[in-house]
Amino acid sequence: MTVAAFVERQLRPYDTTQLAAFDLCHDTGAKYYSGWCESNGTCVVSCGVNPGVVYPYTERFAVYHHETYADEPELMVCLAGHEAYHFLCATNQAEPDTELGANVMGVAWLEEWRA
Numbered sequence: 001m002t003v004a005a006f007v008e009r010q011l012r013p014y015d016t017t018q019l020a021a022f023d024l025c026h027d028t029g030a031k032y033y034s035g036w037c038e039s040n041g042t043c044v045v046s047c048g049v050n051p052g053v054v055y056p057y058t059e060r061f062a063v064y065h066h067e068t069y070a071d072e073p074e075l076m077v078c079l080a081g082h083e084a085y086h087f088l089c090a091t092n093q094a095e096p097d098t099e100l101g102a103n104v105m106g107v108a109w110l111e112e113w114r115a
């Protein structure tokens with residue numbers, strides 16, 4: 001399954017009528033990756049991974065959680081889950097809109113991707 005197909009499947013239970021675009025791309029300007037969810041009536045989500053990231057790449061989310069990505073799809077899935085959470089909060093389908101909540105969903109998507 002491609003990351004794009006996975007993201008589409010993960011969002012299927014939700015209302016995506018206000019989602020104008022969900023971009024998965026490369027961002028050579030980011031240190032490791034960049035992501036944002038812009039909400040202005042409709043939402044645009046962007047997830048960009050620097051193609052120069054060397055794997056395995058370990059990220060520290062909090063003192064109690066580290067995540068090691070084996071490859072670019074794993075990093076992209078976790079980032080997409082994180083930004084998808086911000087989209088769901090922006091459209092009143094999840095709460096509260098915090099970085100912790102977004103990280104929890106990113107890790108949950110990653111675990112499903114690996115299963």
Ligand SMILES: [Zn+2]
Nearest residue numbers: 082086099102
């Ligand atoms: Zn965030």
